[in-house]
Amino acid sequence: MTDHPGTPVDRPAEPGRGSLVATLIGRGRGAASTRHTGGRLPSTRSDALQALALVVLVCLFLSWGLLGSLSTNQLAIDIAMFVALAYAFNVISGFTGYISFGQVVFFGLGAFATALLIIHLDVPWFLATLLGGAGAALLAVPIGAVMLRLQGIYFALGMFGLAYIVHLLLSQWDFTGGSTGLVVPGVIAQKPVLLGVTGVAVAAFAVNAFMARSSFGLRAMAVRDDEQVAAAMGVPTTRIKVLAFLLSAVFPAVVGGMVAYNRGFIDTSSVFNPAIDLQVIVLVLAGGIGTLWGPLIGAVLLTVVSDQLADSFPDYQLALFGLLVILVTILLPGGIVSVVNRWGWLRRAIVRGTADLPATTDLERELAAAHTPRADRRDGEELLVCTDVGVTFGGVQALRGVDFTVRRGETVFIIGANGAGKTTLFNAITGVVTPSSGSVVFDGRPVHKVPAHQLARRGLARTFQIPRPFASMTVWENVYLAALGGRHRRQAREQAAWVVRVLGLEEIRFAASDTLAVGHRRMVELGRALALGPSLILLDEVMAGMSDDELERVRDAIRRMPAFGVDAVAGIEHVIKAIVDLADEIVVMDRGARIISGEPNEILRHPEVIRAYLGTGGGLDAAAPAARDVQ
Incomplete structure (x- = not known):
């Protein structure tokens, strides 16, 4: 449950030059140490401490959100929502290297699927959100198989175009409310929704932890670093990319359904809003793309800061928030998490690394047995x-x-x-x-x-x-x-x-x-x-x-x-x-x-x-x- 090694922590990584995609991918490699002296970094004890820290943070967060005022409760829902969306983006873009400007398409599809199930079939809201997530996962397979043939800026623009096309189609369909939207019946249940969205955020964190320490995650990182070489090393790159794309689609869809129930009304302009994707990208970059703790840190800190700026400086909120993001990008190219990486905290464990090697x-x-040639293979x-x-x-x-x-x-x-x-x-x-x-x-x-x-x-x-x-x-x-x-x-x-x-x-x-x-x-x-x-x-x-x-x-x-x-x-x-x-x-x-x-x-x-x-x-x-x- 730690972040990944990339460029040395004693010399911050420079932002990539050239295309935006190269810059974003470069940012995903800049928040770790190269001075590996042990079998795992950090130790197993450090992993346990981080797991304990996560439990404590979740308990404190829920206590603050559930026991506070209605406005505090709603802010907590927004924070948990952006944490889940940030981790979903981190799976496909941070660990796999395919920068997506269209994850909002699954957020919107999940919202509409949940709303339609509640309105027409009277499905309980929580079950409806899970069914919406399952539907998004099914759709993600053919979509990913097609879209992931594109690379770099073409994939990013392709996903952006897909979100726009889906938005346009649903806005013209009476069954989805057309341009007027849908009213979701029932009481706006903030506390149950907070519990649900927080659970999704924790699940998204767990998937990112799996990506950071598993063989599957190692293969995804190989695709990110050099897809051609990854294939030459036996990595089934298409399968890895589609599975990562599927994982990155489920969480936005489930969260979208919960947000639809929370708000009681949705339309295509609100749930397919490209500003959602842009905000998520900013949060992940600020926290540390391609890391485990970076999306959490970026989503929580910047969402809270944005809310405080809106309360204190409503006329200048966007300008001040943009200035803050620029400063973080310039001063911390590896994200906020790179600061604690310098003291050896929150680094990614070396996958299957051991401190001691067996004797030759x-x-x-x-x-x-593996090195014994087959009997039917003869020289010449x-x-x-x-x-x-x-x-x-x-x-x-x-x-x-x-x-x-x-x-x-x-x-x-x-x-x-x-x-x-x-x-x-x-x-x-x-x-x-x-x-x-x-x-x-x-x-x-x-x-x-x-x-x-x-x-x-x-x-x-x-x-x-x-x-x-x-x-x-x-x-x-x-x-x-x-x-x-x-x-x-x-x-x-x-x-x-x-x-x-x-x-x-x-x-x-x-x-x-x-x-x-x-x-x-x-x-x-x-x-x-x-x-x-x-x-x-x-x-x-x-x-x-x-x-x-x-x-x-x-x-x-x-x-x-x-x-x-x-x-x-x-x-x-x-x-x-x-x-x-x-x-x-x-x-x-x-x-x-x-x-x-x-x-x-x-x-x-x-x-x-x-x-x-x-x-x-x-x-x-x-x-x-x-x-x-x-x-």
Whole structure:
């Protein structure tokens, strides 16, 4: 029940530049510490204290709202309403990274569903609100499946447009009261509604706590940080996004129904008001987007301040409130919660992190079954076959008729000048780009139109040319996330611990990955790929920018790939001295085509290779001494 690591707390994160969506997402990563020294931050005792603090706060809040005047009771309902709406927004926008300007559509649908059930079917108000929430959840699945195909500002505007369209349609329908609205019968029951809305707010907090500490939440955060890499790590991104969207839709719908009963009258202009969404966004940003306690802090403090400004300075309330929000945004880019994060409070616990790792021998014994190759898999069998692969970007031919085969038991490296098409070939193999011609077959099955996460779970892993660790996660979480693909949590934890041991990442496993040096980031990339337990691993310049110690550690890991359960390795590399004694075959590419392949001692002496890649006076004679130096 703690907030997530992002940029270091001793240097506040800067607001993102560019689009509003980038700014909002950047704000979600700026309220935590990178100085992770324990297995969990904070400790279990701190979690218990926070749970106790939440119970105390809820009891004090209800006492204040229930025992106060009617105006106090109504203010308490408004506060609880905005807390619930803020946490609903935080699920899809804070944890999953899809900034929504249209959550009000579910608020309005819940309000109308509740009102119609009460008016026409005489359903008790509390049951009607729950049915309205269930209806919103059902609608959220097809809506999310369509809208979440959009990204960035397009998703935000798409949701805004959806809310406007629903508003327009219902305002023209007599059954929903048209432009005149609906009168909800019964007494305005403020105290029961306060209890109900507070219960919804607590439930929304619990869902956010689940997002902050669970495997599902970790996958959602991976989508937020880098959706393409998340898919390559075995995360079913579409399913995760739709489920998060569903969770973010339920709470506004239930709260909308309760507010409709509380007010006794609704119309489309009031319940589909875009100002509700804008206010919620402001509250979440001020408190700390993507954190657990930020939405609560922002919603309570700013709602109370806004009410006090309205009472004391009615003519200047909006101007003063806007000035306050601007000051908070400038002075606290990580939100109000970032202030307490600086003292180590309210941080997110590292998901499944442990202070002590089992011994390597114990881990290898536990994982022996997972790392034992199938009896029917024999060295020399074709594992990856690329036939006449071509890729075109507009009028540019990035790949031209490339044939590329990797067999079980082989280590194959691709070399070539920058722009030769090496990374494009890997992207075509892993589904990042679609070949314009030819075919790619992995483990006997075509990869055409197979989602990236399914390829990863089938045993195809890769690293990226530019290291792309999940910025808001620790090294451990990066590795653990990949290990989760298709495994039970306990086995994934053992797999992650084993990879951390093998690659020597113990000392930095609780460091925030966005603070690491380039060499360490590449080690994290390799660790994630190994954690998938692949049969084929594609290494895209994994040894670039490494120190001699890191280089030798990676070379040793490549030598030991069969012991890791990896059937074959294909790599792209510019550090020739590091691969001459590792490669069974070297493939040379130039200008999008494969020009020659063979054993290292043949390829590096070939005149065409020397001309196209190594330059005159090079070749194996120049590369071999350097290779001996790193052995």
